[in-house]
Amino acid sequence: MKLFVDTGDVEEVRKAAEWGVLDGVTTNPTLIAKSGKGFKETVLKICELVPNGAISAEVIATDYETMLKEALEVSGWHPQVVVKVPLIEPGVRLVRTLSERGIRTNVTLVFSVSQALLAAKAGATYISNFVGRVDDLSDDGMVAVADSVAMVENYGFESEILVASVRHPLHVVQAVNAGAHVATMPFKIMEMMFKHPLTDIGLTRFLDDWKKAGLSIG
Ligand code: G3P
Numbered sequence: 001m002k003l004f005v006d007t008g009d010v011e012e013v014r015k016a017a018e019w020g021v022l023d024g025v026t027t028n029p030t031l032i033a034k035s036g037k038g039f040k041e042t043v044l045k046i047c048e049l050v051p052n053g054a055i056s057a058e059v060i061a062t063d064y065e066t067m068l069k070e071a072l073e074v075s076g077w078h079p080q081v082v083v084k085v086p087l088i089e090p091g092v093r094l095v096r097t098l099s100e101r102g103i104r105t106n107v108t109l110v111f112s113v114s115q116a117l118l119a120a121k122a123g124a125t126y127i128s129n130f131v132g133r134v135d136d137l138s139d140d141g142m143v144a145v146a147d148s149v150a151m152v153e154n155y156g157f158e159s160e161i162l163v164a165s166v167r168h169p170l171h172v173v174q175a176v177n178a179g180a181h182v183a184t185m186p187f188k189i190m191e192m193m194f195k196h197p198l199t200d201i202g203l204t205r206f207l208d209d210w211k212k213a214g215l216s217i218g
Pocket of ligand 1: 006026027130133164165166184
């Protein structure tokens with residue numbers, strides 16, 4: 001499963017990229033606004049920090065013609081840019097157009113299998129299925145993820161199911177169990193994935209024993 005970090009903060013991207021396990025970055029208008037930096041400059045910096053990674057940059061318009069103009073603009077910034085498009089009628093039409101032109105897309109704000117089916121049929125590269133926002137409503141967001149993974153696999157669609165709106169490491173584990181292709185998460189969740197108290201206790205014991213024995217390497 002690919003791991004993406006969901007942020008507009010280039011310092012977070014830099015730290016996550018250093019770990020050598022980062023496959024891409026997703027941004028959205030909220031995250032870019034929060035970064036306090038310009039959209040293009042942030043996206044280009046992220047592309048530089050994650051060579052070969054898929055970097056999602058979202059269009060803002062909601063009418064087809066302006067969405068297409070914005071999509072061509074952001075996709076022209078860098079070959080790594082993936083155009084993020086909301087799951088609305090002009091968005092699905094846009095994904096079809098972009099896919100015919102060989103431009104990669106990430107369809108966002110997907111909450112149901114029927115929405116995912118439309119995105120897959122339009123030729124979406126990634127389908128961002130949100131889980132946390134559904135869990136917030138006392139429902140199980142991961143159900144649509146598992147069903148959408150089965151849907152793309154049963155019918156041979158090339159789209160990858162991307163688990164978004166991840167709130168804790170258990171969502172990442174559930175994404176793995178559902179066979180999702182990608183999970184994107186805030187930097188702090190990626191940091192939390194390293195954590196296990198037995199790792200800390202075990203390492204302390206190893207180092208204490210080594211020190212007591214007066215050993216050294218080399
Ligand atoms: O970028 C899309 C998604 O990951 C946003 O998550 O936490 O705002 O529901 P959240």
